Amino acid sequence: MSPIPELPGTLVHPNSDQGLWLKGQVAHLCHLDNDRFPGSQPVSFSESNLANLESEDFWVCEKSDGIRVLFLVLTNPGTGEQMVSIIDRHNTYRTLEGFYFPHFDNPTKPLRSTLLDGELVLDVDPITKKYQTLRFLAFDCLAVDNQCIMAKPLDGRYGRLSDWFYKPFSTMLKDHPKMADHLPFQISVKVMRLSYHIDMVFNEDIPKLQHGNDGLIYTKVQTPYSPGTDRNILKWKPPSENSIDFKLVLRFPPSPTNPGLPDFYAKPVFALHAWYGDERGVAKYDLYDQLHVTDEEWESMKQNGVQVDDRIVEVHWDSTLQKWRMMRFRDDKPNGNHISVVENIIRSIADGVEKDALLYRTQKIRNAWKERQSRPRPATGPSAPGSSARLQPPTIPNVPMRYGPSAKPPWSKVSGPATIAGMKR
Numbered sequence: 001m002s003p004i005p006e007l008p009g010t011l012v013h014p015n016s017d018q019g020l021w022l023k024g025q026v027a028h029l030c031h032l033d034n035d036r037f038p039g040s041q042p043v044s045f046s047e048s049n050l051a052n053l054e055s056e057d058f059w060v061c062e063k064s065d066g067i068r069v070l071f072l073v074l075t076n077p078g079t080g081e082q083m084v085s086i087i088d089r090h091n092t093y094r095t096l097e098g099f100y101f102p103h104f105d106n107p108t109k110p111l112r113s114t115l116l117d118g119e120l121v122l123d124v125d126p127i128t129k130k131y132q133t134l135r136f137l138a139f140d141c142l143a144v145d146n147q148c149i150m151a152k153p154l155d156g157r158y159g160r161l162s163d164w165f166y167k168p169f170s171t172m173l174k175d176h177p178k179m180a181d182h183l184p185f186q187i188s189v190k191v192m193r194l195s196y197h198i199d200m201v202f203n204e205d206i207p208k209l210q211h212g213n214d215g216l217i218y219t220k221v222q223t224p225y226s227p228g229t230d231r232n233i234l235k236w237k238p239p240s241e242n243s244i245d246f247k248l249v250l251r252f253p254p255s256p257t258n259p260g261l262p263d264f265y266a267k268p269v270f271a272l273h274a275w276y277g278d279e280r281g282v283a284k285y286d287l288y289d290q291l292h293v294t295d296e297e298w299e300s301m302k303q304n305g306v307q308v309d310d311r312i313v314e315v316h317w318d319s320t321l322q323k324w325r326m327m328r329f330r331d332d333k334p335n336g337n338h339i340s341v342v343e344n345i346i347r348s349i350a351d352g353v354e355k356d357a358l359l360y361r362t363q364k365i366r367n368a369w370k371e372r373q374s375r376p377r378p379a380t381g382p383s384a385p386g387s388s389a390r391l392q393p394p395t396i397p398n399v400p401m402r403y404g405p406s407a408k409p410p411w412s413k414v415s416g417p418a419t420i421a422g423m424k425r
Contacts, residue, residue, distance in 0.1 A: 004332055005067060005122045005134055008184045009086060009094030022085060022093050025074055029113050029143045030150060032227070037091040038142065039070055039117055040226055042217060042233035044242065044341075044348035049218075049234050050361050054368040057221040058195040059154060059393060062205050063235065064137055065212030066121035067332050071136060073101055073114040082110050086120075086136075090334040098182040102172050103145070104164045114165060115142040117225075120185070123210035134185035139192070139217075141165065142225055150225040157225060158393060162189060192393035196366035198358060215241070229341075239352025243316045243327055244345050245336045246272035247285050250309040267298045272315065272324060275336045283335055288342065291315060292323035312336050317349055 012019045023035035030038050052058070070087040084099040101111040117140035123133045141161040142150050149157050166189045173180050180186075191205055195218060206213050215237035223232045237243075251269040252262035270291035276284045291313070293301075301308055312335065314327040337345070 004328070004330070005120050007067065007069070007086065007088060007094055007120070007332075008134065009096045012085070012093040012095060014092060019093060022072075022074075023091070025113070026072065026087070026115065029115060029146075029148060030227075031148050035091075036227070037070075037087065037089060038115075038227045039068065039087075039089070040140075040230040040233060041228060042235040043229060043231050044345045045216075045218070045234045045236035045353060046348050046351045047353050048351075050353065050358075052220075052234075053195050053218065053361070053365045057369065057372070058218045058234075059158075059192045059221055060195050060198055060201060060216055060218050061139060061190050061192050062201055062209070062213050063215045063217045064119045064121045064190075064209070065214040066119040066137070069118065069120050069136070070142075071114075071116040071118060071138065073099075073111060075110070075112055088332065096184045098184050100172075100179070101165065102168045104168045107168060107172065111144075111165065111168070112146040114144045116140070116161065116165065117142060118190070121211040123186075126210055135211075136185055136187045137190045138166070138187065139190040140219075140225060152224065153222045154219055154225075155221055155393070158192060194369065194393070196362050196369060198362060202355070202359075236353070236358070237348075238354055239349050240319060241316065242345055242349045242352065243314050244342055245312050245314050245330055245333055246274060246288060246291075246342075247336045248291065248308060248311055248313040249273050249285075249287075265302075267293075267295065272313075273336070274339045274342050276339050285336070286339075288339075289324060292318070292321060292325055 012022060020035075026038060027033070027035045032038060068089055072085045072087060072093075074083045074085075075081070076083050082100060084096045085093045086096065087093055101114070103109040103111050116138045118136050118138040121135055121137060123135050124130075125133070138161055139158075140154070141157045142148070144160045144164045149160055152160075166187070169187065193200055193205075198216065201216060215235060218234040218236065220232035223230075226232070249271040251271055252264055253266050253268070255261045255263040270293050271287055272289045272291050273285035274288040276286055278284065312330045312333050314330050315324045316327055317323075318325045
């Protein structure tokens, strides 16, 4: 499993003038009536979704094992210069230095306000296996050059991402390679394929990755970009690899010498709490199940002296033990999965689709796609492209990968006292 990269940049306090201004700019850019995180969230793939792949047009790509962020480019109202930030799922902003994005029509001028969706990953040099390079993989576009394009279908948004944002940027780096030395991280655009080309994703795209893979993402082509949970975006994993994020809460037994106090040296109950949303701005959690931790693992936790309690933990279902097992902590996530998402993933585990079954269905998906494309469509004007061209993902420029050591910012801290019963957080 790939390491979760630390987020780069200078943290902006959420309630500062700068933080409020940035949130307001994003809401205005996206035509939203709130300043919450505007990113979309997929739903888990289940067997019933195979019929959706046959009846409707989807694109598919590999899902990288990294951190989901939005990439923001704004114009400084005082200087006219570009201001670049990333936004995590906490809706926290971090400002970045070293980027410049030229305008697609006139490279001597800067690109105006733009918002991209993507993932930050740590790529490992395939030759040395030592250097880790931070890379942003863009896969969608909410706004570009002061234009909100969330209402456009996926093929239109992806085309703008490629033609208006990435191609001018990659051309600039080819013409001025020294500029790449000052970038906080590298930028690429994720390869998209037609839904019946998953064999290419499995056999070509995933083996080329220098970071971990976390399944597939199917996105319906003819739908707008929608903030929040979007049932037109499907996250596929083999049922045995589906994971859920809970809050881990430790419950210690009473002390044998003083029953009124907990025994912090005894092995606790590792309770998994599901998130039920917020009540008056406070996250509400309730007990869902228990995490299985062996005695050896508990002893190792105590020796490490690292906080375990009150953290978001990613777990998977061990079908042999019939118990939840820990994968890793997810301090990059503000909350565990909402109870509705938990129940959806549980259904996906029980009603999941294995890789072989997905590949077996490919021919039917292809035949249905071709049949739809063969239907006559109403004329939309002489300048409109053909439907097959419009639904085909555009080719992304082949920019050589760059590798090098990435700076490692200080470890983030979770809230609470630094030490509890001699155990460091």
